[in-house]
Amino acid sequence: MKSRAAIHVGHGKELVVDEVNIPDPQPDQVVVKLYSSGVCASQLHQMHNPDTPTPGLLGHEGFGVVTQVGSGVTHLKEGDAAIVTWVPREPVQGRWRAPAAGVTWQEEKLEGSTYTWGEDAIVWGGYVVKVEDDSPRDLSSIVGCAVLTGAGAVTHTAKVRPEESVAVFGVGGVGLSAIQMAAVVNAYPIIAIDIDDEKLEFAKQFGATHTVNSSKVDPIEAIIEMTNGGVDYAFDTVGLRITNEQILPVTKSGGSGADNIGGMAVLVGMPGPEMTLWPGHFMFHQRQYRGSLGATYPDKDFNMYLRLYKEGKFPLDKLITKRYKLDDINEACDDLNSGKILGRAILEY
Template identity: 40%
Template sequence: MTVDARIAVLPAGQEKLELREVSLGPPGPHEVVVRQRAFGVCHSQLDRIFDPGRTSSMLLGHESIGTVVETGSEVRYVAPGDEVLTTWIPRTPLEGRAPVPSRVVFPGGDEASTHNTFTWGTHAVVDEQWVVKAPPATPADLGAIIGCALMTGAGAVMNTAQVRTGQSVAVWGAGGVGLCAIAAAKVLGAASVIAVDLDADKLMLAKHFGATDVVDVRAGDPVEAIRELTAHSDGTRGVDFAFDCTGIGKNIPVSLAAVRPGVRGAGIRGGADVLVGIPRVPFELDAFDLLNGEKQLLGCVGGSCDPARDFVTFSGWAKDGTFDPSALVTDRYSLDDLNTAVDDLHHGRVRGRAVVELGA
């Protein structure tokens, strides 16, 4: 069947989105058509929007909740009427078939594509590997942010670092992803959860999500502040894990410095700094700090998540009240105001996560 849709397109050579009308034809054999209910506006999409080297039109967005309205001939995982969560980490990467990036051809012949999936519009046509069945009664706020913000931030704590009860954590950057990391550290029983930012409003929100302490980088040396808060019985100071959610290269050696060192001769290794945000420029590290402290620098993509497994876990946190997705969604927009949402995010006016709501 044909589905009439409005889809956001970033035209080649432009930094402003256009909402275009299009009639979507039948999906390919492994594709599904999803009618969107709500989707998140992720900071990583700004890299695409403001990339001076981009030469083609793009489709954007990679986290949403919606309903399947049509499936391709080879799709067996979902059926029309199923509610799904869209994400950018493939659900079944080992099945032997790589998921195909989405593309849409608009009236007039302009073709727009993406690196994986897209969600910014009333509908999306995506490879079925980019969708996960939504747990029953998933609220729109949770569904809109689970496929990136929650997966990336909480997954880094739960999967990459595997934080355990009683350990100490510092999170650099208390935006949407950082708040999810803070929430996960609390759920997993971290004894000390320190939020680090330069925005007082974000630090206040971090306390709501479980931060035991906050460090305003404008007030002094954040590394010294963290060391004062984290004295250990072995004589070391610093956190067991730092999570750098900023993607700012100059912050990474600082967050690494806040990690506790190991103890020579006692068989105690140092802690780890986890790169959660995407570094946009090359950065330098203090190699002596990394080596002498026997610390680790860990890369993390999408929270090291298995979406089908972990989305059920995250949904459980929301259901039992240990995670509040409605508090994370601080800014709400209509589809017509999508460019405003992008501008607000670009200029730091979004405290938590920005979400576009399209209704049931």
């Protein structure tokens, strides 16, 4: 079948929106007619990385309706409302991804095992999660990455509990999702850290109780002072070296003893090649540092997030602040790259 998609044709080049050819699904694939897709900074990393294979397809959080189902897929049927994501429904050991989808453009196969920057997507069935039929066509897309990544880091990686303290570095779509979930589980205080005062003010709508502009003050000193020693959990949703290195010293100190454990730093944003940490954080203070890579149980969590939205506890509608058409994808990427987007932007088809 013919469809339209945004194609990454080369490093440093604008995306090309053009007609592509989608084959019939393999036994383990499904085809989804998409209504919306999130615009995630992870795709900017891919576009700016000269090692990313091209030509290729991009996007990894979308919502639509299943239109074709491979013979080996049993959890979906035609007509199901579904979210396309990048996290397998069932855990796969190691850094694994499905094979390329098989889409062609100008008779050339396109790279990409999952994609949502297009009107239709053919993807491995394990990346497609059934949700309730009345799920909103526009808002549901960001559950497939921004929400699961930020909220999942809070609930599943850190397992934050009521009255535990939280600091979130970076208040884009992922950071705001972490802040909102921290509010849902009654964490306190919830400290938002960013370099943009407008974004910090916006974060208060999602549950931030305190804010720190790290371009004006030392965030480590500020957080330690306002918490009288450090937070229980600190999350880096940015991925820069400076934030990689700041989240551990802002956590509370532990000490000697079997259960005298310090705070936990959680790396959520895509990191660079290196960082430097003082080993004494681990030895003398028993602080912990770990990563969080899409910490979610898709079949259970996706419908939970959508239910929380319906109950007024997780404002997906406020989280989405910009909307674009597929033909405007380069403008959307430029706006995201230049920091013009509060929250999350989406494409609507």
